[in-house]
Amino acid sequence: MQRLQGDQERKKEKLGRSLTDALKLVLLIGLVVIAFGPSYSYSLIRLLYGRKWSDGEATKVLQCYCLYVIVLAMNGTSEAFLQAVATKEKLKRSNGSLLVFSLIYVIANVLLIRSAGAIGLILANSLNMILRIVYSAVFIKEYFKESSSFAFRACMPGGYEFVLLSGVATFIVERMYLNRDSFSATFTIHFSFGLFCFLVSAFVIYQKERPFITKIIRFREHAD
Known part of the structure; x- marks a missing residue:
């Protein structure tokens, strides 16, 4: 009995470390997208498709989609964990919750598309993802309540404050220096x-996440 309990504890510790690494990776990528995506959405569309598209709704849609990326990635990771370890009873409960969230999504979709168009569609999807993330987070917290192998705060990548600060700084610089009429000259400053x-x-x-980054690189090399 003690051996079986010890095996279960080691399994849970391994799952906790794997989940922490997975969430940290998607958060790291998502935070980079959030920090730099909105500030460079206009410039990207302007360079690829010209001013006709960049001055329209496309820029705002791309900016909102940058925010949607992180909730989409977090939901995929957290929900995959729930599906992998939950009991049949909890999976049935999860499916029931997903049905409720889907109904909320349909209602929000109709209302937001009417009022905000394509941006409303992204917001409705984001709301759906956030509800599912919260549900999965409650399950994960309950699953690891008797184990110290997982904590949500450990999923935040080191140095994330600098990434968010960079996002604020690039947003301010875009508003102050990027001139749509003199795009070529001012874009150089903004990009630099x-x-x-x-x-x-x-x-x-x-510097803060060297062991984690090394682990990801080695895992990638091993997978290849």
């Missing part, structure tokens, strides 16, 4: 500042 912020953030994250 963003590149500098990205490199500083990458350096800080690497």
Whole structure:
């Protein structure tokens, strides 16, 4: 009995470390997208498709989609864990909750598309993902309540503050210096500042998360 209990505890510890790494990875990627995506959405569309599209709704849609990326990734990871370890009874309860969330999504979809168009569609999807993330988070907290192998705070990548600060800084620089009428000249300043912020953030994250990044690289090499 003690051996079986010990095996279960080791299994739960391994699951906790794996879930922490998975959530940390998607949060790291998502935070980078959130920090730099909205500030460079206009510039990207302007460079690829011209001013006709960048001055329209496309820029705002892409900015909102950058925010949607992180909730989509977090939901996929947390929900996959729930589906993998939950009992049949809890899976039935989860499916019932998903049905309720789907109904909320349909209602929000209709209302928000009417009032905000494509942006409303992204907001409705984001609301659906957030509800599902909260449900999965409650399950995960309950699953690890008697184990110290997992904590949500441990999922935040080191140096995330610098990434968010870079997002605020690039947003301010875009508003202050990027001129749509003199795009070619002012974009150089905007791009250079963003590149500098990205490199500083990458350096800080690497210094704080070197073991984690090394683990991901080795896992990738082993998978290949």
